[in-house]
Amino acid sequence: MSNHPQPHATERFVKDGVVVSRDAYVVRGTDRGLTVGMSAFETLRTYAGRLFRLGEHLARLEGSVNTLGLPWPGAAVVTADLETAAAGLAPELGVRILITPETRLVHASPLDLSLVEKPLRVATRVWEPAPWLDGRVKHGSRAPSEVARQRAEVDEVFWVGRDGVMTEATRSSIFAVIDGRLVTPPDDGRILPGVTRSALIDTARELGLEVIERGISPREAMNELYASSTLKELSPVVELDGNPAPGGGPVGRRLLLAFRALVVRECSG
Incomplete structure (x- = not known):
């Protein structure tokens, strides 16, 4: 050693x-x-x-x-x-x-660069974190997430709260483009506030995009839908509960390019 x-x-x-x-x-x-x-x-x-x-x-x-x-x-x-x-x-x-x-x-x-921007198949499942363990805690008890994903035979599961809105994914944060606005579930104690999520929000605001933090219904009309994380950056969701999902589009592409420019600024020199 x-x-x-x-x-x-x-x-x-x-x-x-x-x-x-x-x-x-x-x-x-x-x-x-x-x-x-x-x-x-x-x-x-x-x-x-x-x-x-x-x-x-x-x-x-x-x-x-x-x-x-x-x-x-x-x-x-x-x-x-x-x-x-x-x-x-x-x-x-x-x-x-x-x-x-x-x-x-x-x-x-x-x-594994194949994870970056990989089109994702996603299923939704109803679940909320236990009230005695804040969703902001990144703990190792991940069996519920892994079992849900494996049984659904998808890349990710998007959790849906009792209020009927999506909160976060098993391994990622959720973003949607709705009427030209970037929408993401709020940091309300039910989600792990992703580091990449934070960087994407900062980047979107620098671009002049309106960012709205609110719940997103899986049945809501969306122009673009993404999952974000450290390893996948911003990946389009092309299937949701077995049905076609909007996937990527011009807003997400612009955001991702600006995010990568941010990375260069922060990690170069």
Whole structure:
């Protein structure tokens, strides 16, 4: 084991600040992060070798860790783990950190570029987060999301609240273009406020687009429909509950191009 990145690696595993082999990248069988899903995680992305909006990811991770009562090692320690994992690898990576009651794990690997702008098949399902665990917490208990997606045989599930409006997706935030306006569900405690979601909202406002944060009915007339996340950026939804969905269009294309210009500004130099 070493705390120095290996040369010529394509992926890297870091456990508690130390570079380890895949075989050593494990948690103990007694770790409650494994046994009951008591863990917090973040998925980050690098552009041109730099972690995008690291500060926002750290703030969200710290909030999740504190809500779950997990040990928070501090932003400096987590940043060092992330940078160690990503150092010297491909310029565009997916970097995931997991914090459990007993350990910190970071995995960096080449980004699957097929996810970016991939047309998505989506199904809706009724679900709301438990009132005792805020939707802003990015916890590791993801079995309901995975089972829903697998059973529906789709790329994503869009959750619908008891009020009949879509809130978020199993792995993404939701955006729609309705009458020329960019509409996205509000940060009302039911959603995980995505880092990419925030960047897209900022970008849209810079473009002069009107952004409305409100619930969206799956039966509402939409001109364009998207899912956004760190790894997929802004992907068009082409099928919703087995029916054709509007997919992408000119507003989303303009927004995505401006978002990528924002990325260049923030990650270059």
